[in-house]
């Protein structure tokens with residue numbers, strides 16, 4: 052299953068990643084994680100750091116799935132605004148869920164900062180702007196709810212936005228406590244750290260079939276078998292691999308460009324992460340080497356475009372959006388990398404995380420949604436609690452019941 056097409060920027064920042072051997076023969080562990088992307092490695096890292104005997108297998112290379120197509124924005128505010136989520140699951144649960152997302156961003160930053168390598172992690176604020184005047188009232192409602200629950204947000208009117216950025220928008224919410232990361236560098240460096248703490252990793256090792264039940268599953272990989280007590284599906288945007296009847300994913304595709312480095316990004320207030328109320332929305336950030344990364348133009352098709360001309364057409368549209376926002380840089384703005392990636396969402400905007408009620412011992416770690424990385428981090432906590440047999444206090448585990 053192809054998850055992306057084009058020239059990806061992040062893998063170019065780390066061409067020589069460590070390789071892990073394919074499994075040959077038999078192995079046994081307490082927890083087997085299928086999938087070595089952001090989710091699988093975050094889960095494996097946390098399990099290994101807690102002394103749990105775990106194995107991660109990937110049918111390809113670590114971080115070569117959607118995690119390398121990720122734009123690396125770490126934001127607690129969801130594609131489903133808090134006002135909307137409150138209508139769906141009640142204000143108390145929705146606020147608890149948002150708080151957990153905010154804590155997850157903080158934990159991700161701390162984890163990344165503690166790694167021996169620089170994985171491009173930076174604390175950032177976000178500017179969530181009204182795309183059109185008609186969106187201002189619903190944005191204001193969102194601001195008031197976030198403010199009432201002490202999320203520490205600010206309301207900026209058009210004049211304030213224009214003072215801090217080269218563009219004017221009708222209004223915006225500024226959120227603090229977000230971040231950005233180089234997702235490919237992060238996953239590969241985290242895998243190294245996890246391996247140093249006992250996580251066993253096998254690349255080029257597919258899960259072909261599973262037999263048995265909770266307490267003793269046997270997974271067949273073609274060149275070997277693995278016996279495990281707990282089986283965790285961190286298979287990204289190929290939900291069929293998890294074989295779970297609750298997961299009704301909406302699989303779409305999204306486009307991204309990374310520009311050539313700019314001489315200066317002066318005038319971009321605090322290098323804020325930018326996104327907007329339009330759906331699909333544009334999402335924009337900077338990189339440590341002064342590039343701009345812009346994503347968006349989502350289309351309701353699972354398979355990425357597979358030709359350079361189709362991709363180029365979308366890239367030109369993204370570049371035109373950037374030039375509209377930053378007219379002073381019109382001449383310098385040029386596409387250096389462009390790609391299209393499959394993207395997974397759910398109808399209610401919540402991910403699928405936790406133990407399958409119909410198949411005890413099997414867990415979904417499917418962080419579908421715009422801030423999938425944040426969900427991956429939450430997944431790792433839920434999985435740790437489950438493997439340790441702890442009840443856990445996760446608001447996310449309550450809000451995102453697998454069988455909803």
Ligand SMILES: Cc1cc2nc3c(=O)[nH]c(=O)nc-3n(C[C@H](O)[C@H](O)[C@H](O)COP(=O)(O)OP(=O)(O)OC[C@H]3O[C@@H](n4cnc5c(N)ncnc54)[C@H](O)[C@@H]3O)c2cc1C
Nearest residue numbers: 086088089090110116117118122124258287392422423424
């Ligand atoms: C264009 C784009 C931009 C994005 N931007 C952001 C962003 O700014 N912020 C954010 O938080 N999120 C973002 N996301 C979402 C983010 O990329 C995902 O949440 C994240 O990549 C999911 O990681 P994963 O580990 O679940 O999936 P993946 O990285 O796809 O990893 C799954 C792995 O499972 C393996 N696998 C599958 N089946 C098997 C099997 N049977 N046996 C063995 N291995 C198997 C695959 O080989 C793959 O390596 C973006 C996504 C896209 C596409």
